[in-house]
Amino acid sequence: MKVLVTGGAGFIGSHIVDRLIEAGFQTVVLDNLSAGCLANVNPAARFIEKDVRERDLVDLLGAERFDFVIHQAAQTTVPKSLADPRYDCDVNIMGLVNLLEACRSSGVKRIVFASSAAVYGDPAVLPLHEEADKQPTSFYGLSKLTAEKYLELYYKNFGLEYVTLRYANVYGERQTDSGEGGVISSFLTKALVGEPLTVFGDGTQTRDFIYVRDVAEANYRALFTANANRSYNIGTGQEISINELVRLMQRLVGKPLITQYAPPRAGDIYRSALKILAACANLDWQPVYSLAEGLGRTLTSLR
Structure with a gap:
């Protein structure tokens, strides 16, 4: 084939x-x-x-x-x-x-x-x-x-x-910070170097x-x-909130993560x-x- x-x-x-x-x-x-x-x-x-x-x-x-x-x-x-x-x-x-x-x-x-x-x-x-x-x-x-x-x-x-x-x-591996799931790549990269994580909205929005x-x-x-x-x-x-995602990442990284919040982005959905x-x-x-x-x-x- x-x-x-x-x-x-x-x-x-x-x-x-x-x-x-x-x-x-x-x-x-x-x-x-x-x-x-x-x-x-x-x-x-x-x-x-x-x-x-x-x-x-x-x-x-x-x-x-x-x-x-x-x-x-x-x-x-x-x-x-x-x-x-x-x-x-x-x-x-x-x-x-x-x-x-x-x-x-x-x-x-x-x-x-x-x-x-x-x-x-x-x-x-x-x-x-x-x-x-x-x-x-x-x-x-x-x-x-x-x-x-x-x-x-x-x-x-x-x-x-x-x-x-x-x-x-x-x-997953090879992901950049862009795209629909790029929040994970962005968060993990910043977590490893001690930079703050930016959450758009209040973090209660969910993703699958x-x-x-x-x-x-x-x-x-x-x-x-x-x-x-x-x-x-x-x-x-399964849906998980962004706040829950941050807590899970914190356990995996093994150290506290600094989180800052920004206004929601246009076009983003609330739950998925x-x-x-x-x-x-x-x-x-x-x-x-x-x-x-x-x-x-x-x-x-x-x-």
């Missing part, structure tokens, strides 16, 4: 590449290195430096003849989407359409797409199931939701299979944090599921937790790592 991973030099994408290499797949990474790092790329994978928005992507996929594509390349932050909606749309929507055209013309069997819990917006009832109301509060969430609709229509009109994975807040290796496994299993052409939540189903029963049943997947274990592994990588 031959798989293309866009954004495969990035945080999540590089862990997916590792899982594919472990399974013996011929794996190609496509990344423009705007956020990714070449050092993240498994040496057993072949690397191509390219942006998903480039017009010759059709020629590349036509020459390579991939069986599957895992699409991780994206603009991934809420603040940037609000500061520059045009860029967010260009990368997350136009980049996807360019890739879908390349997949359609080159005979790709299935695309696995990284979506986000941001498509739901700020819900009143948790945990969220996949059919819950979707009212994104940021252009990032809107672009991901729009991308999902493109995938649905490409399947209905052209037969291109897809699986959409709506990530909760992903964390999922370890990156669990996310990589979900992507791997999405390649083979017979229950394709739909969306799945990928999280733990995803119901994952569909993914467990149809992808034969479930999260393996507890938050404490994942944080411990992330902390070890930073020391």
